[in-house]
Amino acid sequence: MAANAEFLAPQCYKSDIKPIWCPGCGDFGVLSSITQALSESGLSREEVAVVSGIGCSSRTPAYLSVYGFHAVHGRALTVATGLKVARPELTVLIATGDGDGFSIGGNHFLHACRRNTDLTYIVMDNQVYGMTKGQASPTTDPEWVEGKLTPGGTGMNPFQPLVIALASGATFIARCSSGDLQGTADTITAAIRHPGFAFIQVLSPCVTFRPEQRGWRKLAHPAPVAATDDAAQAARRLLTDDSFFTGVLYHNPHRSTRSPEPVRKVHVRDLSAGFQVNDLDLQDRQQEPAIV
Ligand code: SF4
Ligand code: MG
Secondary structure (H helix, E strand, C coil), X not given: CCCCCCCCCXXXXXXXXXXXXXXXXXXXXXHHHHHHHHHHCCCCHHHEEEEECCCCHHHHHHHECCEEEECCCCCHHHHHHHHHHHCCCCEEEEEEEHHXXXXXXXXXXXXXXXXXXXXXXXXXXXXXECCCCCECCCCCCCCCCCCCCCCCCCCCCCCCHHHHHHHHCCCEEEEEECCCHHHHHHHHXXXXXXXXXXXXXXXXXXXXCCHHHHHHHHHCEECCCCCECCHHXXXXXXXXXXXXXXXXXXXXXXXXXXXXXXXXCCCHHHHHHCCCCCHHHHHHHHHCCCCC
16 A cells, blocks of 8 residues: 555545435445545545445445546446456555445455455445335345335345355454444554455444434444454354444454556557567468368
């Protein structure tokens, strides 16, 4: 991660576009924490790219004045991985939601954890598809009966993103609450510094379709123990915690990440030279018998 000597205030990373999220949406807090973390990291705006998928939280790149890419549904991680491989000097963050990231993009989530590419993956989890007006998502509890398509509840066990990230090889796993601006900013800063794939689940209430989530702010509390680098210990903790522990829960800085060298710049003339057909080859081919 390159650091810029010139300090930028968090506000400098915001664009002039006003968010159209519902008043009280948790995503406002996450946006503020991202700008705070970029400021704390000492990064210039040209050193950062934020990639998103589709959904309310995926509007985030538009509200930032860094490089941004609003990808198609579930593909934010693929775009971000390609960008990081091609431009390793960039700090690449992904901002998306639980429907986009764990359902449509679920397969990419598993393999991004395995690859351990140096990315910071922020999922604003409100256990609902907010932008499409309130359907159950992979993390919805099975008894939730307000979903437009599941009036009797989903009847399915919710997706466990932190446990799945651990099992798939992620090297930095954290949970935050959008109501804790500084705590979330500190965790994003630590994730940016981590040289590998960092996954952060942010409990970010959808006040419109899950108004009961307003209470999350009070339920969230710092984990009583420090982050472990022992995967077995982390698994036990993640499987038994109350889903509201916050902070870095697993951190393994020992597993190496692939850091490709910056792409070598080649003039188009030199590229064409590699495809030139040599005259002798051409003569040989002209003498080959025609296939009939
Ligand atoms: Fe936020 Fe929910 Fe409104 Fe979307 S629908 S902006 S997630 S409160
Ligand atoms: Mg959602």
